[in-house]
Amino acid sequence: MGDRVDWGSIQHDPAGCADQVDAAFDRGDPLVGVAVIGLSLCHDDAEVIAPRARRAIASGEQQLRCQGLTAVSHMVRRTGEIDDMTLETLRPLLHDLNPVVREHAGSIVADVWIFVPHPRLPAWLSRRQRLQSIKWWFVMRWTDIGLYFRRP
Missing domain, CATH: 1.20.5 (Single alpha-helices involved in coiled-coils or other helix-helix interfaces)
Incomplete structure (x- = not known):
């Protein structure tokens, strides 16, 4: 049948994941939102994930914005951290005209409330x-x- 790939031998490179997400943004890849979510699931550093998630949230495309929000949710669940800039990016989305984005942002704020220590929150x-x-x-x-x- 052909050569089998031993998936266990593939080395995980979180820094490489961040570079791949940046490259996907630069070339306008239609699956860049999926890449941002993947980064939030494989990387342990909120400082690496947050700028890419904010970049997705700032997009004019509803699907990419929601995927950026999902990445923020995974980030706070895995790391228990969120920076002030990401919170300020998230805040106006709670009043967004698009009900899908507004509802998704509300869910993400609830996740932030659950997983980030309250004294760190504004x-x-x-x-x-x-x-x-x-x-x-x-x-x-x-x-x-x-x-x-x-x-x-």
Whole structure:
């Protein structure tokens, strides 16, 4: 049948992954978002992942922006870190006109809240998440009250 490739012998090179993502951006590769997500899954340094994720988020293309957000989510889950510049890039997306991007950004902010130590987070994010928790509590209580007064 031909030569088999021993996948276990392929050396993993995180620095090479970052260079490949940069090259994909430079040539306008349609799968650059997938490459950014892959980088966030294979690299352990948030300082390497964050600039490439921000570059994807800054794109005018919805799919690439969402893929950049997904890369940020993986980055904070794996490293527990996020820099101020990435947070400031993420913040306006919470009010984006595109509902898909806005909802995805909300999910990513929730991941940041879960995986990054709270003292490292800015005040706006703490206020937002506390308000979301209160909103959730009232919605759940209202649902319970409605169930109580329903006719059998």
